[in-house]
Amino acid sequence: MSKMTMTQKILAFHAGLESVTAGQLILANVDMVLGNDITSPVAINEFERLGTGRVFDKKRVSLVMDHFVPNKDIKAAEQTKKCRIFADDMGIENFYDCGETGVEHALLPEKGLVTAGDIVIGADSHTCTYGALGAFSTGVGSTDMACGMATGKAWFKVPEAIKFVLTGKPKGWVGGKDVILHIIGLIGVDGALYKSMEFTGDGVKNLTVSDRLCIANMAIEAGAKNGIFEVDEQTIAFLEEVGAKKPVVYKADEDAVYEREIVIDLSKIEPTVAFPHLPENARTFDAIGDIKIDQVVIGSCTNGRLEDFIIAADIMRGKKVAKNVRTIVIPATQKIYLECMQLGLLKDFIEAGAAVSTPTCGPCLGGHMGILAKGERAVSTTNRNFVGRMGHPESEVYLASPAVAAASAITGKISRPEEVAGDKD
Amino acid sequence: MNVNGKALKYGDNVDTDVIIPARYLNTSDKKELAAHCMEDIDKDFVKKVKQGDIMVAGKNFGCGSSREHAPIAIKESGISLIIAQSFARIFYRNSINIGLPIVECEAAANEINESDSVEMNFETGVIKNLTTGKEYQSEPFPAFIQSIIEAGGLVSAVKSGKF
Numbered sequence: 001m002s003k004m005t006m007t008q009k010i011l012a013f014h015a016g017l018e019s020v021t022a023g024q025l026i027l028a029n030v031d032m033v034l035g036n037d038i039t040s041p042v043a044i045n046e047f048e049r050l051g052t053g054r055v056f057d058k059k060r061v062s063l064v065m066d067h068f069v070p071n072k073d074i075k076a077a078e079q080t081k082k083c084r085i086f087a088d089d090m091g092i093e094n095f096y097d098c099g100e101t102g103v104e105h106a107l108l109p110e111k112g113l114v115t116a117g118d119i120v121i122g123a124d125s126h127t128c129t130y131g132a133l134g135a136f137s138t139g140v141g142s143t144d145m146a147c148g149m150a151t152g153k154a155w156f157k158v159p160e161a162i163k164f165v166l167t168g169k170p171k172g173w174v175g176g177k178d179v180i181l182h183i184i185g186l187i188g189v190d191g192a193l194y195k196s197m198e199f200t201g202d203g204v205k206n207l208t209v210s211d212r213l214c215i216a217n218m219a220i221e222a223g224a225k226n227g228i229f230e231v232d233e234q235t236i237a238f239l240e241e242v243g244a245k246k247p248v249v250y251k252a253d254e255d256a257v258y259e260r261e262i263v264i265d266l267s268k269i270e271p272t273v274a275f276p277h278l279p280e281n282a283r284t285f286d287a288i289g290d291i292k293i294d295q296v297v298i299g300s301c302t303n304g305r306l307e308d309f310i311i312a313a314d315i316m317r318g319k320k321v322a323k324n325v326r327t328i329v330i331p332a333t334q335k336i337y338l339e340c341m342q343l344g345l346l347k348d349f350i351e352a353g354a355a356v357s358t359p360t361c362g363p364c365l366g367g368h369m370g371i372l373a374k375g376e377r378a379v380s381t382t383n384r385n386f387v388g389r390m391g392h393p394e395s396e397v398y399l400a401s402p403a404v405a406a407a408s409a410i411t412g413k414i415s416r417p418e419e420v421a422g423d424k425d
Numbered sequence: 426m427n428v429n430g431k432a433l434k435y436g437d438n439v440d441t442d443v444i445i446p447a448r449y450l451n452t453s454d455k456k457e458l459a460a461h462c463m464e465d466i467d468k469d470f471v472k473k474v475k476q477g478d479i480m481v482a483g484k485n486f487g488c489g490s491s492r493e494h495a496p497i498a499i500k501e502s503g504i505s506l507i508i509a510q511s512f513a514r515i516f517y518r519n520s521i522n523i524g525l526p527i528v529e530c531e532a533a534a535n536e537i538n539e540s541d542s543v544e545m546n547f548e549t550g551v552i553k554n555l556t557t558g559k560e561y562q563s564e565p566f567p568a569f570i571q572s573i574i575e576a577g578g579l580v581s582a583v584k585s586g587k588f
Contacts, residue, residue, distance in 0.1 A: 038447075038492065038494075039493065045453065124490075140515060143579050144519075146580065147580065223488065367450075384440075386442040
């Protein structure tokens with residue numbers, strides 16, 4: 001009877017309603033409220049204006065210091081200090097700062113703080129990442145975060161959805177990043193505006209959880225409210241491994257209403273690069289040409305997980321980065337950093353001439369740890385290539401997978417992984 | 426309630442990184458943020474904007490980062506209203522939550538030119554271009570959002586028990 005999408009079912013449950021329809025305004029309970037070192041200080045100001053004096057649940061607020069961490073300057077240090085004092089005063093359990101922190105959207109799944117069926121709101125646009133685990137998660141602003149911390153609730157307009165039916169298996173070095181850049185190229189940066197992107201189909205099983213996190217992460221770059229994957233054995237295994245709460249699995253109704261349906265054959269996707277200055281400017285190598293670069297960044301909430309560094313190291317091992325190409329490798333969490341060390345990947349990167357950094361969002365948003373000068377170009381595994389995103393307003397960012405970024409670091413120009421490392425086994 | 430001001434016009438996909446670049450996000454001081462508003466897309470914005478001016482833009486205005494600093498910087502710089510073909514959803518939410526009126530109206534967004542004198546009545550949703558004499562009917566806010574605006578933003582709505 002209900003004809004609901006996955007997203008609509010999660011929203012209905014959390015609003016205490018039997019069913020919801022697209023366009024309906026609801027007030028829903030949330031399972032986790034998240035903020036970072038940039039958005040939380042503004043939220044704390046608003047929270048104090050509210051005057052409730054306490055957060056709704058000390059276990060269900062996460063404050064992750066990641067954007068300008070380790071503190072890049074005095075003002076940034078004041079911001080994290082404000083968050084630290086607030087976390088102490090409120091008894092917030094999930095406060096992470098330098099030494100135990102990580103890029104928030106890599107950290108929360110790793111700590112088991114999100115499970116399938118949850119609603120997560122975060123004052124960071126890439127909060128949509130957790131849709132990879134079957135949660136409804138979406139970015140909000142600081143005021144929503146403040147009200148969420150106080151009440152444990154948020155208002156939503158129930159979104160309609162686009163159904164992406166994935167088929168086939170990605171070939172060679174192609175991964176989640178190529179898939180999502182291809183999709184954004186197809187539908188545009190406002191192609192899913194206000195909507196859900198729901199990923200289903202036989203092809204989902206051929207994407208690792210890491211691939212799915214990368215794809216859901218960039219749903220916002222198509223304007224989407226959320227991106228969500230159907231839960232399968234891989235999702236359940238991941239959630240068990242990280243010790244997350246018991247998952248609640250929602251499947252779309254057979255007759256759920258979708259705004260449209262798009263079939264994506266994963267086997268046909270090629271390594272894809274998004275040209276400046278929009279993620280929708282996706283190109284494959286037949287249309288890329290000879291583009292010299294000054295910097296490579298491998299990391300971020302999009303591609304800073306262990307699997308990403310294994311791929312990058314497989315390409316860079318035993319080779320040297322091109323002269324004058326600053327190559328910056330940033331494991332997204334302390335755990336990933338340690339695993340990279342134990343697997344010998346850090347040695348591969350350092351011997352190749354790359355700089356390896358402690359976890360931070362850093363250069364992704366032009367914060368610190370790798371800023372571009374006027375006219376410089378970077379290939380980056382991050383998620384945005386807007387004007388001035390990584391530094392000077394006249395610099396350029398090309399978005400790519402870890403495989404393309406690693407290959408480009410070696411050649412000094414935007415390159416196919418095969419050019420450097422041959423076909424992938 | 427009426428607003429009235431000179432139009433400042435921008436294109437499609439104006440993102441929050443150009444509205445307020447991340448290099449200025451080490452503060453939440455409204456005046457400091459406003460001092461760098463639109464810096465990477467329009468260096469002269471801060472010099473030319475006057476209290477009450479109206480921003481007019483294309484599709485997907487405010488896309489990208491969820492930084493509330495973006496609508497805060499715009500509001501603090503004196504802008505009284507943004508008219509666009511469409512808004513990115515987090516920016517839309519944030520603007521309502523901090524009490525910055527924003528309205529989607531494709532025809533008005535297309536036809537209003539830089540420096541035109543523009544007026545809007547929030548009760549009727551009518552946008553008037555005083556320079557050309559043309560009128561546009563925009564979709565009024567849903568009652569739910571109207572109640573947040575009436576309370577002066579989400580925090581005040583929650584405080585007053587309306588939420």
